[in-house]
Amino acid sequence: MEQIQTKRLILRSWTESDAEDLYRYASSDKVGPMAGWKPHGNIEESRDIIRMFIRDGNVWALQEKESGRVIGSIGLHDSSPKGDIVYDRELGYVLAEEKWGQGLMPEAVRAVIGYAFETMRINSLAVSHFPFNRQSQKVIEKSGFRYQKRIEKSWKRFDGETLDEEVYLMTADDYAEQKKKGFFCR
Ligand SMILES: CC(C)(COP(=O)(O)OP(=O)(O)OC[C@H]1O[C@@H](n2cnc3c(N)ncnc32)[C@H](O)[C@@H]1OP(=O)(O)O)[C@@H](O)C(=O)NCCC(=O)NCCS
Incomplete structure (x- = not known):
């Protein structure tokens, strides 16, 4: 994958030698379940x-x-059905709990949005969060996505809970508009 640099982060491809860093944050029960997946057991x-x-x-x-450690992930996933919302890619992200609240994910999200629209030339980017995930909601709002709707019972989580999803979108036109206003200048 193309490497992307931000002020505090390097976004790069994974290697198997990152397993310890990944396990350190992915084994927490506060991280994966907020994004829909089970904490790693080993x-x-x-x-x-x-x-x-x-x-x-x-x-x-x-x-x-600063530390050289892997502290999270961010992805541009293929689209999967979200009611009648049509989009090209879906943004997903997680960060190690001890790094929360420093604006690191908004920094990564801005860089990936720029990559998605400028380099990949996609037409629309979706992102969603569970209704109780206010932390992710904040990141999404700060990043300039437009709220679309709540899709009820759209997620059957690993623990058997059926959850709703709040869905947001950014189109290429939205991106261009915000870029004009200087929102995406790095
Ligand atoms: C969502 C997540 C990536 C946010 O990353 P981040 O770099 O901490 O983002 P920010 O620094 O902008 O903080 C976002 C909000 O989290 C909340 N927050 C900050 N520190 C927190 C902490 N220690 N505990 C709980 N919430 C906290 C604040 O409301 C903050 O918003 P504000 O800055 O407007 O007050 C991170 O919380 C995370 O990895 N959560 C678990 C996985 C997840 O939810 N992934 C997204 C699935 S849709």
């Missing part, structure tokens, strides 16, 4: 997920410049 599970990231080629590792 490092082998983390290694399997990294192999999937490498195979699919659509998820970056977020390497913190």
Whole structure:
């Protein structure tokens, strides 16, 4: 994957040697379940997920410049049905709990939005969060997405809970408009 740099982060491809860093944050019960997935039970599970990231080629590792450690991930996933909302790619992200609240994910999200519209030339980018996930809602609002709707009972989570999804969209026109206003200048 193309490497992207922001002020504090390097967005780069995953390698199997990142398994320890991934396991460190993905084993927390505060991280995965907020994004819909089960906390990793052991490092082998983390290694399997990294192999999937490498195979699919659509998820970056977020390497913190200061520590050199991988502290999260951000991806541009293929579209899957979301009611009548049509879009090209879906943004997804997670960050290690000890790094929350420093604006790191909004920094990564802006860079990936720029990449999606300028380099990949997609027409629309979706993002969604569970209704209780205010942290993700904040990131989405700060990043300039437009709210579309709540899709009820659209997620059957690993723990058997059926959850609603709040869906947002950014079109290429929205992106161009916000860029004109200087929102995406880096
Ligand atoms: C969502 C997430 C990526 C946000 O990343 P981040 O870099 O912390 O984003 P921000 O610094 O902008 O903080 C976002 C909001 O989180 C909340 N927050 C900050 N620190 C927090 C903490 N320690 N505990 C709980 N919430 C916190 C604040 O409301 C903040 O908004 P504000 O800055 O407007 O007050 C991160 O919380 C995370 O990884 N959560 C678990 C996985 C997840 O939810 N992924 C998204 C699935 S849709």
